[in-house]
Amino acid sequence: MHGPASPGWLLVVLCAATGAYCLLRMRSPVEEQRRTAGGEALMGFGMAAMALPAAVATAPRWAWLAYAALFAGTAVRALWTARVGSHHLHHLMGALAMAYMAATMAASPGHHGHAGTGIPLVTGVLLLYFTGYVLRSGARLLPVSAPASAGPRTLAWADRPELSQACRLSMGIAMLAMLVTL
Template sequence: MHGSASPGWLLVALCTATGAYCLLRMRSSVEEQRRAAGGEALMGFGMAAMAVPAAVFTPPQWAWPAYAAVFGTAALRALWTARTSPHHLHHLVGAVAMVYMAVVMAATPGHHGGSGVPLLTGVLLLYFTGYVLLSGARLIPMTAGGGTVGWGDRPEVARACRLSMGIAMVAMLLTL
């Protein structure tokens, strides 16, 4: 996204770390964890790529339609899987937000944001702000269940990753 270099690099680092952790979560023995982690890894790495400061690297014009195609496909997959898991509705909203940002960036090469549809940007900001607040409240420590849980299956770490991606989405939408 177009914005200041320091926050951009912080978003790149945050989203890359989140994406990497989500890749590790794909090794979980819990099928739902693996399924959700794949979409979250794609989102984390996609957000990292979009957050690289424009002063450092300006993607070629074909990159934005490619982002839109990748996240459009992810949105269709999330829509399909949302039939059985309501969490995938959030993945759907996230993928649609990524498509929206890619379309806006494709339409305004070299500009520094401000060209999105204000109502849609506002709705997405409202959704992700609410998501961040709710996710933050859910980070309250949980009591330990009976057995030992592998670090890749710890729900509070997965929630922290989702929270960080929500915060990154709010930051990216603010620069739009």
């Protein structure tokens, strides 16, 4: 994506770390957790690759087209799995956003594709969606008091819901940053 190198590298590290954690979550004994973690790992690593600062690694047009094809395929898979759970709709939106950004970069590599023309409709809709998602995800991380009868729960660190929610929040923030610099 376009923008200064330091924030770009921070995005790369954040997305790669999130992708790595999601890979570790794939070891969960819970099947749905493993399936979700795989899609999130792909998004994390894909976002890390796309966030590489342009000054360091200017990707050729064919690479952006490959990203667009990869994430379009991911969107089709997310659409298929969305029929069983609403969280997969978010995966669909994320995959569509990645495919859109890659296609935009393929159309105008090396410079701002929308400079001087305002925010395109698709970019604006994606910005609104991910802003809402980030706000909702952040609110879900706020502590709530547990019932006294609940007792302590022992969960494997890869199955802790607050960690997976924090990863989703960080990827949502990274997606916003990438869309803003598009």
